[in-house]
Structures are given as structure tokens and as C-alpha cells.
Amino acid sequence: MATVTEKRRPISDRIEENKEYLNDRLGVGKSFDIGVHEFFVGNTKLLMYYINGFVESQLVTQIMREINDLRGRDVADNLFDTLFYKFIPFFQLVKVDTTDEFMDKLLVGQVGLIIDHSPHAIIMDAKVLPTRTPQEPDTERIVRGAHDGFTEAIVTNTVLTRRRIRDERLRFEIMQIGERTKTDVAVAYLQDVANPDLVDELKERLQNIQIDGIPMAEKTIEEFIIGKTLNPFPLVRYTERPDVAAVHLLEGHVLIYVDTSPSVMITPATYFHHVQHAEEYRQTPVVGAYLRWVRFFGILVSVFVLPIWLLLVMHPSMIPEPLHFIGIKDKGNIPLLAQFIMAELGLDLMRMAAIHTPTPLSVAMGLLAAILVGDVAIKVGLFAPEVILYLAVAAIGMFATPSYELSLANRLVRIFLILMVGFFSTPGLMIGFLAVLVGLAATRSLNTPYLWPLIPFNYKAMKDVVVRLAVPSKNRRPSIVRSQNSSRQ
DSSP: OOOHHHHTOBOOSOHHHHHHHHHHHHTBTTBTTEEEEEEEETTEEEEEEEETTTBOHHHHHHHHHHHHTOOGGGOOSOHHHHIIIIIOOOSOEEEEOBHHHHHHHHTTTOEEEEETTOSOEEEEOOBOOOOOOOOOOGGGOOSSSOOOOOOSOHHHHHHHHHTTOOOTTEEEEEEEEOTTTOEEEEEEEETTTSOHHHHHHHHHHHHTOOOSOOTTTHHHHHHHHHOSOOOOSOSSEEEOOHHHHHHHHHHTOEEEEETTOSOEEEESOOGGGGGOOGGGGSSOHHHHHHHHHHHHHHHHHHHHHHHHHHHHHHOGGGSOGGGGGGSOSOOOSSOHHHHHHHHHHHHHHHHHHHHHSOHHHHHHHHHHHIIIIIIIHHHTTSSOHHHHHHHHHHHHHHHTOSOHHHHHHHHHHHHHHHHHHHHHHHHHHHHHHHHHHHHHHHOBSSSSBTTTTTTTTOHHHHHHHHSOOOGGGOOBOOGGGOOSOOBOO
8 A cells, every 4th residue: 555655645756757657556467458558749758547448549549649749949948838828729728737637537547747857747628438328217217398417427417417407507517536436526506505514515425435436426425324224115316317316406306426337416305306317307296196106006006905814814704794705815825925925036136136137038038937937836835826916916016116215115014014914914014104203203204204294294295296296386495405595586
């Protein structure tokens, strides 16, 4: 590990000394992708460092052509000043004074120029990032509206956001996290809207992260920001849609962009932030409200239909006469509780298999799972038909949940309630539901009540959650973000 003195080592005015040190630290000659080009301007030697595949070759070629055209009469007493201020035809130039800063910028794809007899180096931001074109995210598809999405390049993501918010007060404050990965992380907010205390708190937590790297990007950042917790519910919201990110910035939220990740973190977030979808705002308010109610129904079904049905089957006398058909005709050879647990695990296995199965084979895998689990398992008495039916209903409600993270948390809650009903019957369901409710009410996301606006109750905000209001009628920002400017008009 480099010592503090090495990390602050100034650039020497002797180019051979710089070359020996940088070649050793960067592994020149061992790492095939680290390139060094030596050339002369007059009698002065220069070194150009770059990373293969990271450099826009046409731009660097043009810069080299301009430098090579220099003549002795064109060079002033200081070659560094001549190149930096006059002859390098590029606008993104930075002067650095230490080898550590030189290497940091080089390793993110920039081009470095070392000049003999100069204690400074020139950094040219001529990198080209390997990335894909903005495409609609698979987890947030909509029927009508914009179909672009964030990519793994932080610069692309900030541009997609600025395209929607052309305000000079939009801020992207960037920092690097990870001693080895040096991952770019940007905190985004509207200067005159966002709560400055929240901005300062997030920046402080990010700057206090001490780790060698964050290859898992935004998820690692979340775990450092939120801290250690056994709570399965998502305490921040993720989005891969630029329009959703822009809406939350205008509401006063603070967003975190992480390079190499197409997901943007929205803070603070409550439970009800995870149950809304962009599709609701791409339709008329009435249709949007209907879609939202259907989603709410699906979420409730995904959590409660299986525990309640299990309870009714365990106590047939509780089933009303008109609904006697929802009971069970043949329980099979395995206890119902065990059937539910096996079916839940089987559903997760099928979901993971679908993710890891190549696309051309995924249809065949789905048919195989349907035949084996849905048909043969029932015929041999492994599962009761009603178990498969109601599990499928719960799965549909789970897939209708807008937030993938929330759907996984709801699944754990459903399994917990099933176990409580299986072991403790009616009191188990009541105690389990109360425990989940109390746990959610006690949860806070960055000092924000997780169940707001239900607990503590806020009528106006709750009405906006239940009913999709027309945008012109929403002239106030959500009070939960404690914005500096609460008026939106």
C-alpha cells in the first residue's frame, strides 16, 4: 500500500524520474492496456499516458498532430504554458501537480501529458466510455410516453436529467468513493428547493465511506447510507427512468447517481413511493386512479390472500355459506403449511431459473415448470390444486407491484404470516399483522417516517396517494421532504 508521502508525491521536473515512478506504479509493460507514447517538441521530451479502449483516438491523434507541428520559434520559454494555453486544441484541460492526482485521472480514462523540466502535468479529458444506448428499463415499462432510460455511464445519466430540467440551479456534486475503484458518485438536487440539511447529511455520509471499492455500485452505497438493518423493506427508491428522476428532483428529493449503474437512488423514500408507477401519470387522472387502485389491490392480494385462505381452510366454520367453494376438497398427502412453504420456494426457484436461462430457452423452461409443478405435482398428491391456484394469484399481485424491491419484501412478509397462521391460527395472523405494521410505523428512512402520510396522518398527501390527482391541482411540494420552496407555481 502506498504511503501518505507517496500519494502526495509532487511531479518532478525531471521526466526520467517521473517515468520510472509512474511506470512502476501503473505496471507499464505488465498491463497491456496501459500505454505510454514518447515524443519530442524541439529538444524537450514529453510522455503521453493513456489507457487503450478508454481514449477517443481521433481526438488524441488531432492533438498529437498539432503538437508535432510546433517549431522552436513557436515555443516560449515555458513549454508547459505554450501547450496548455495555446497549442492543445481541446477545451477540457486540467493542470495537476501530484502523481497521485495524475494517476487517479488517468485510471478513469483521461489522457496525461508529462513534460520535461516542468513540475506540472496536463490532463485531457478525451475518454470515451463503453456504454449502451439509452433504452427503456425492463422493470419500469410504460405504454405511452418516453422510452429512454439511464445507462451505466454517469455522464449520460446527468445529461438525460438536464434535458428535462433546464434550470441553472440544478446541482450535480461529484465525488469519488473507493480507494481502488475510485467510483464517481454524484449528489443531485435543486439548490433552491431541496432541504440543505438532507443534502449535507448525504454528502457527509458519502464522504465517510471507507472501503477499497464499490463494484456493486448503488447497492453498496445504500448499505453505507442506511446502515446495518434487518428490515427487508426498501428504505430508498430506485429508478432507471429520467422522467421519474426529474419529477422527484422537482418535488425536493435528493438523488444519488453512481457510475457503472443505470439505477438512480431517490431519497428520502416512504412505503408509498414504491407503489406508484409512471404509467399512472401518462393517462388521464381517472384512468390513472383506476390503474393505481388495481395495483393497490394486487399488492394486498400478494400479501394477504394466502394467509387468510390457509386460516379459513384450517377453520372451515369461518367460511360463509355463499363462499363455501373457496375451501379445499382434497388436502393431499402433505400438510398444507408444508405445501405452501414448498410452493413458495418452488416459485422463487422458477423465478431465478427464468433470470439465468438464456432467452431462447426461457419459454421451454416455463412450459417445463408449468407441466411438472402445475400438473404432475397435483396428480401425485404433492400439492392441492387450490394451493397452486391461490399461489398463482398471489404471484400475479407480486409481479404487479411497481417496485421490485418492495415485491421481494412483501413476499417475506407473506411467508412470515403463513408461518404465524400455521402455528398459531387466528391469533398468529393478528399478531403477525400487528408486528409488521408496528415495525413499518417505527421505521424511518433518513429521518423520514416510512408510513407517511398514513402514519403520521396527512389528509392532503394521503388523498394524493389514494387518488391520482391532476397535475395542475398539485401546486405544493410534499411536506415530507421539508423543501425550502414548497410552492410549485
